[in-house]
Amino acid sequence: MGSLFDNLDVFWAGLRTTAALTGLSFMLALLIGVVLAACRVSPVRPLRAAAMFYVETVRNMPLTVHMLLAFFGWPKLGFRYSPFVTAVIVLAYYTGAFVGETIRAGINTVGRGQVEAARSIGLGFGKQLRLVVLPQALRSVVAPLGSLLSALVRNSAVAYTIAVLDIMGRSDRLITTTAKPLEVLIGAALTYYVLTIPIAFGINAVDRRQRIIR
Amino acid sequence: MKARWFRRFLLPVLAIAMVAASCGDDGGSTSTTPATTVAGPPQFAVGTTMATIQARGKMILGTKFDQPLFGLKNPTNNQVEGFDVEIGKIIARAIFGADGASKIDYQETTSKVREDAVKDGKVDIVVATYTINDARKQIIDFAGPYYVAGQDILVKKANTTITGVESLAGKKVCTVQGSTSLTNIQAKAPQADVSITFDKYSLCVEALKDGRVDAVTTDNIILLGFVNDDPTNLKLVNKPFTTEPYGIGVKKGDTAFRAFVNDTLEKAYADGSWKKAWDATAGKTGQAAPTPPPVNRYA
Numbered sequence A: 001m002g003s004l005f006d007n008l009d010v011f012w013a014g015l016r017t018t019a020a021l022t023g024l025s026f027m028l029a030l031l032i033g034v035v036l037a038a039c040r041v042s043p044v045r046p047l048r049a050a051a052m053f054y055v056e057t058v059r060n061m062p063l064t065v066h067m068l069l070a071f072f073g074w075p076k077l078g079f080r081y082s083p084f085v086t087a088v089i090v091l092a093y094y095t096g097a098f099v100g101e102t103i104r105a106g107i108n109t110v111g112r113g114q115v116e117a118a119r120s121i122g123l124g125f126g127k128q129l130r131l132v133v134l135p136q137a138l139r140s141v142v143a144p145l146g147s148l149l150s151a152l153v154r155n156s157a158v159a160y161t162i163a164v165l166d167i168m169g170r171s172d173r174l175i176t177t178t179a180k181p182l183e184v185l186i187g188a189a190l191t192y193y194v195l196t197i198p199i200a201f202g203i204n205a206v207d208r209r210q211r212i213i214r
Numbered sequence B: 001m002k003a004r005w006f007r008r009f010l011l012p013v014l015a016i017a018m019v020a021a022s023c024g025d026d027g028g029s030t031s032t033t034p035a036t037t038v039a040g041p042p043q044f045a046v047g048t049t050m051a052t053i054q055a056r057g058k059m060i061l062g063t064k065f066d067q068p069l070f071g072l073k074n075p076t077n078n079q080v081e082g083f084d085v086e087i088g089k090i091i092a093r094a095i096f097g098a099d100g101a102s103k104i105d106y107q108e109t110t111s112k113v114r115e116d117a118v119k120d121g122k123v124d125i126v127v128a129t130y131t132i133n134d135a136r137k138q139i140i141d142f143a144g145p146y147y148v149a150g151q152d153i154l155v156k157k158a159n160t161t162i163t164g165v166e167s168l169a170g171k172k173v174c175t176v177q178g179s180t181s182l183t184n185i186q187a188k189a190p191q192a193d194v195s196i197t198f199d200k201y202s203l204c205v206e207a208l209k210d211g212r213v214d215a216v217t218t219d220n221i222i223l224l225g226f227v228n229d230d231p232t233n234l235k236l237v238n239k240p241f242t243t244e245p246y247g248i249g250v251k252k253g254d255t256a257f258r259a260f261v262n263d264t265l266e267k268a269y270a271d272g273s274w275k276k277a278w279d280a281t282a283g284k285t286g287q288a289a290p291t292p293p294p295v296n297r298y299a
Helices: A002-006 A008-041 A045-059 A063-077 A083-109 A112-120 A125-140 A142-162 A167-178 A181-210 B002-022 B049-056 B083-096 B111-119 B180-188 B201-209 B220-229 B255-271 B273-280
Strands: B059-063 B071-073 B104-108 B141-149 B151-156 B215-219 B234-236 B244-250
Touching: A002 A008, A002 A181, A008 A045, A008 A083, A008 A125, A008 A142, A008 A167, A008 A181, A045 A083, A063 A083, A063 A142, A063 B201, A083 A125, A083 A142, A112 A125, A125 A142, A142 A167, A142 A181, A167 A181, B049 B083, B049 B255, B059 B083, B059 B111, B083 B104, B083 B244, B083 B255, B083 B273, B111 B244, B141 B255, B151 B180, B151 B201, B151 B220, B180 B215, B201 B215, B201 B220, B201 B234, B215 B220, B220 B234, B244 B255, B255 B273
Parallel strands: B059 B104
Antiparallel strands: B141 B244, B151 B215, B151 B234
8 A cells, every 4th residue: 555655645635625626616505505595485486497497407417517518618608717716616506506405495394484474574585584594494404415515525526527636636647657546546535535524423413413403 | 237236236335345444443544555655563573572462463551440641441432541551552553553552452450460460461561550669670570660650749720839849848738647648748848737637638639729728749640630620720839759650561571572662662752752642641631741751771
């Protein structure tokens, strides 16, 4: 396993990039997801339709295809971003679709009585969501969102196809220079565990503390 | 009665037969001798390979069927076309005379089988993007080289700053992860930025067109294929910085035949037929014919 231990700095560099990729994408995905969920439950029909169109289009195409299409397609439309930025945007809008659906499910678990009470004290749709529904909905979906975060860490590996130097990207190049694919890939797997296992434990802990037991 | 039958039936048939006989498949070679006399087929000493091939009436040429611009079987007309094929035709004409190109029997020789094809006499010569190296010289002999392939650089047509491997410092160069092209470029241009790599050259070329990288590097014959697809936007720097001399494989020890092929190549360099062969095939990409490499008549 010499190649693995000799190149810990390479895996560490990759880990930093993957963490940055995941962190930025997830924050954007949360924003997109909240907006998407709000549109999905809004009383405005066109918004509901637009949100559903977005979710279905994004979810039903493989992430790899999204990534390659974006990387090679956007420059033709005039948008040329670096591999890293392209990957962040693609991962954000892709994960955002799933986050949106998760939050929507959370919104649906909030009792109808809450919404009626909010309306009866004069809150408009926006305020209903912001002050009454979402605080409860989001607390109920911490665990599913956590698993989406973990999935995002794993999905971020696709970014190596567009030359992003994340864990997989650096591992791919390491395989070339060391000619030891098995050792390098085991190293890559372990590096991903370093990210995903703490996330799993962390989400579990946060969820248990703030979960609303009805 | 008999005379009428002859005039109506046999005469037209005879006329058609004579016209058909005079239409060769070699671009209308006429049955009349032109004013400038074309010499008959060359004579060779008995026992030489050239004489054997001439007596057989066909030269068996081993070439590639899947290499664009050099040896590619055209699915629409089932003909093999390319620079290697044209070189083969030049050799055939040196054996058979002006109609030599129609006396070739094409055999597909993929990379792995080239030595065996020559050694076992399955083919007379191999012209198949065949790099000369010492390991192969243990098994067969090489005439030529007739072309030097090598690693080269592909840039956008408008690019004037990249003129060779020395001018790649600080530039973004794309190639395929794990290829010898990558190893070579890291050795010859250590200051080049090779952070963007993919698993196939076509993605590199796409990145070049999008302006993500400044250049793509690999063997010039692979790059020529891309220039061929998009000659208005792409060009080859045309300064190969590694050398892959392509030679003509002949049976080991057949010094007379090897000398003959070398003589034929040198004549083709001098009388312009080598350049014509290039212009008709790889030259269609817009890439000008390089200087023909001097043949290596090793002892």
